[in-house]
Amino acid sequence: MTKIQLKEQAALYVLKELDSHEISAFEAELAQIEACQKWVQEYKSTIKQTESLYSIAVSEEQLHFQRMSLRKIINAENNKALDARGSHLDNIGLSDEERKPVIHKSISVKQPVWMAIAAIIIAFFLGKNMTQKNDAMDIIQLMNRGLLTHVDIQSNGNNAQPINLAIHASNEIEYSGNVKDDLIRNILFYLLLNDENPGKRLKVIKLLEQAQLKEKGRNVLISSMLSDANPGVRLKSARMLQSYIADNLLIDACVKSILEDENIAVRLSAMDILEAHPTPEMIPALQVIRLMDNHSFIQSRAESILADFEDLNNGKIEPEI
Amino acid sequence: MKPEVQHLILDAKTGNAEAFHALVAYHDEKMMTLALQLTRHQQDAEDLYQEVFLKAYRYIGSFRMESSFYTWLYRIMVNSFLNHQKKEGKMEIQEPSLDFPDPIEALPADPAPDKEIANQINHLLSSLPKQQKTVFILKHLQGLKIREISEVMDISSGTIKKYLFRAMEKMRSGLKDYQFGRNQS
16 A cells, blocks of 8 residues: 555544445554554544534524525515516416506506505594405515515503504504404414514514414424524423424424423423323433433433333333433 | 425425425524535625525425435535635635634634634635535534535545545644644654
């Protein structure tokens, strides 16, 4: 073996990228050649130093911010695609004469929205309820188009009292309803995922808590439990999910939460869900926590859930780690 | 691939944006870490993150589920990063400057490397050819196997080994004095 080949083998040996055959051959050389031993030592040291310098911990806040930005970009892209599809459909089968108003429509694309908003405001001030359905459609459109950028919530926390929303879009809309109203709920879900103000997201989850969601908004709550930067929001999401049917997605989200969440209360809530719906897939995570967690009561909680598994399986627990 | 992730991918492939966002939440920590390691620059890393997931959203329909979702995302990120370097020369890794906030410099490291060694490592890594540097980061800092890097970069394992060895050798050679005392060679 040439010097360069030996060096390459030394590097791959340190990287654990040699097969068993190559390892035996290289270790024979290593035992005899001093230079080889030196290279191995230096490669190891190089890796150790580089790894320690480049170890990066990305904060949950940073990720949350990026996820929200991505959500906005994707929403905008979807709306653009919808607009393009709309104008394409409008153009199908029209004569030149007929195309004129279509071109006009596509140029002033915001006009229907403005008109709808104006109608909503007029109806609101006239106190007429007949436009409620149309308002709902308009607000949904605003949400889908990403125009729902800022919403103020006014609620006294009383379930029986209406929630008033002031929506600042191209124009201002005021909307009133209670948490049983589908549209109010959808706006609240939207805010839970999109609003940048952690205090407002907490307010939103508290309002949603009052609604009997009955499996609605499950993915929103899972996403919120996993990724909201505000621990209060994560905790409330986890608690609300306790009343949901625990499918694989929810179980997996809870496993991720008990392993990774920095907040003990959130982890305990996720553990409650796991405890109520034991599946073998959660055993390794619980075993890791039982052995390695920094908090003794979290460890003992994992221990107690694992003990339930043993009871269910005649004293046996699989898979062992 | 976990069944839950598989389920989310299938949903996302049908255009379910929420399923895609759930996939992002599952995978983005590693992707942001890689973006920071590749670019060594906060804003560039954030741009790279957005670009990768936006591309993933646009092209998830073409993801054939033959590789892991991570491998697919890594591939998008590495290609985007290399393309940026090639086309614009904009995302070149820069040596951390005193005037310039370095997100990585501020992070705790164990054991804490000497400032001089840290500068030397940054200098050596930034002077590696981009392919070697990418392979080195994927191997050491992301913990991928050579076989996986080969899949991500669409280059043979033999070539990856060569890149890796050359990068290792340059780093070893450049750090020799710092590792074993300045007086030794």
